[in-house]
Every structure is written in structure tokens, then in C-alpha cells.
Amino acid sequence: MGFIKVLLPCILSISFFTFAHAATFDITNRCSYTVWAAASPGGGRRLNSSQSWQINVSSGTVGRIWGRTNCSFDGSGRGQCETGDCNGLLECQASSRPPNTLAEFALNQLNNLDLFDISLVDGFNIPIEFSPTTDVCRGVKCTGRINEECPDELRAPGGCNNPCTVFGTNEYCCTDGSGTCPPTEYSRFFRERCPNAYISPQDGQTSTFTCPASTNYRVVFCP
Ligand SMILES: *[C@@H]1O[C@H](CO)[C@@H](O)[C@H](O)[C@H]1NC(C)=O
Numbered sequence: 567m568g569f570i571k572v573l574l575p576c577i578l579s580i581s582f583f584t585f586a587h588a589a590t591f592d593i594t595n596r597c598s599y600t601v602w603a604a605a606s607p608g609g610g611r612r613l614n615s616s617q618s619w620q621i622n623v624s625s626g627t628v629g630r631i632w633g634r635t636n637c638s639f640d641g642s643g644r645g646q647c648e649t650g651d652c653n654g655l656l657e658c659q660a661s662s663r664p665p666n667t668l669a670e671f672a673l674n675q676l677n678n679l680d681l682f683d684i685s686l687v688d689g690f691n692i693p694i695e696f697s698p699t700t701d702v703c704r705g706v707k708c709t710g711r712i713n714e715e716c717p718d719e720l721r722a723p724g725g726c727n728n729p730c731t732v733f734g735t736n737e738y739c740c741t742d743g744s745g746t747c748p749p750t751e752y753s754r755f756f757r758e759r760c761p762n763a764y765i766s767p768q769d770g771q772t773s774t775f776t777c778p779a780s781t782n783y784r785v786v787f788c789p
Pocket residue numbers: 614
């Protein structure tokens with residue numbers, strides 16, 4: 567989430583002058599269980615095991631994709647999910663309630679690059695892969711045993727919280743702007759299991775990936 571806050575003002579000014587190429591995201595559920603995929607922008611869709619959903623996202627978009635578990639919705643698309651819930655709507659309009667693993671992206675930014683990451687800033691619920699569908703650039707996976715091995719203090723139904731969500735202190739949230747928060751036992755727990763994920767604001771660039779603008783992507787739940 568960090569790079570998105572920093573870049574948002576630039577993004578807003580640049581996107582007015584950029585032609586609108588769309589990027590295609592193929593979202594697939596390889597989990598043994600049902601996942602209710604969510605995208606902002608984009609909405610949401612139930613994905614039974616092995617089903618896919620395709621969305622097209624316009625150039626300049628800053629967005630996120632995540633999965634929800636154990637949902638139930640009525641015929642009008644209202645209900646709730648155990649993890650990743652977005653105000654009880656099947657078709658998400660805003661962001662979600664932690665814990666949930668996030669695939670974040672900002673398309674066609676400076677130097678015509680897409681920026682993307684897998685963020686655990688809102689905790690973890692489902693293993694995710696976020697990769698280009700071509701091989702000119704690298705993707706990222708977060709598949710460690712985080713739910714199974716989650717410390718008791720961070721455990722939540724269906725997921726594992728980021729310590730910032732639970733404790734709210736600068737030690738874990740690193741919000742004082744010093745940029746020097748040292749690793750904690752919790753950040754090490756997540757880092758060991760998902761070395762390339764964006765875990766806290768001091769991660770900066772090391773967990774942000776880039777691909778040329780106009781790349782298409784796949785997001786896989788339980789890759
Ligand atoms: C997903 O599975 C449920 C339960 O088996 C079934 O009712 C539903 O039709 C399936 N959805 C799709 C889109 O195949």
C-alpha cells in the first residue's frame with residue numbers, strides 16, 4: 567500500500583495525458599475451496615475451485631485484487647464473508663476488512679512501467695500469485711504457511727492479521743515517518759514465509775515489482 571500513497575498525486579496528474587490501453591487480469595481459483603474474488607475497481611465474483619474471472623483495467627488505474635472466504639450472499643448480492651468482506655456486497659466497491667492478502671497494482675506510471683506487489687499490510691487469508699502472462703518481467707508469489715503457523719495474538723477467523731491491525735502502535739505500523747522501524751518478531755514471521763511480499767512501510771522498493779506498461783497479468787489463489 568505504501569507506494570500507492572506516495573505516488574497517488576503524480577498518478578492523478580499523469581493519467582489525464584495517457585492514452586487508455588487496457589490491461590487484462592485473469593483471476594483463477596486453484597484452491598480446493600470456493601473463493602469470492604474481489605477487485606477494486608472491478609467488483610466481485612464467486613469462483614468455485616478451478617474457475618476463472620477476467621477483468622480489463624484501464625491505463626493509469628491504481629487498484630487491488632483479493633479473495634474472500636466463507637461468504638454467503640442473497641439473490642441481490644448482499645451478505646457477508648468471513649475474510650475480505652467489503653461492506654457485505656458481492657460486487658465490491660471499496661476496500662475490504664482485514665485480514666486479507668492483497669494483489670496491488672498501479673498501471674502505466676513513471677517511465678511507462680506498471681508497479682505491483684503482494685501486500686500483507688492488511689494481513690493474510692489466501693496464498694496468492696501475481697504474475698505477468700508474458701516472460702519479459704518477474705512476478706511474485708506468497709505461498710507460505712501463514713494461516714497454519716500464525717502466532718496466537720494475530721490469529722483471526724480464516725486468516726492471520728498484520729500486527730499493526732491488532733496493536734496499532736508505531737513499532738508495528740511504522741507511521742511516524744522516521745522510516746527506520748526495525749524488524750519485529752512478527753515482521754520476521756511474515757518475511758520468512760513470504761520473502762517477496764510487502765509487509766510493512768519500511769519495505770519500500772524491495773517488494774515492489776515492475777513490468778512494462780501494457781503487460782497483462784494473472785492472479786492465482788492457491789497457486
Ligand atoms: C459453484 O458451485 C455451486 C455449489 O456446487 C453451484 O451451485 C454453482 O452453480 C457453481 N457456480 C458456477 C458458476 O459454476
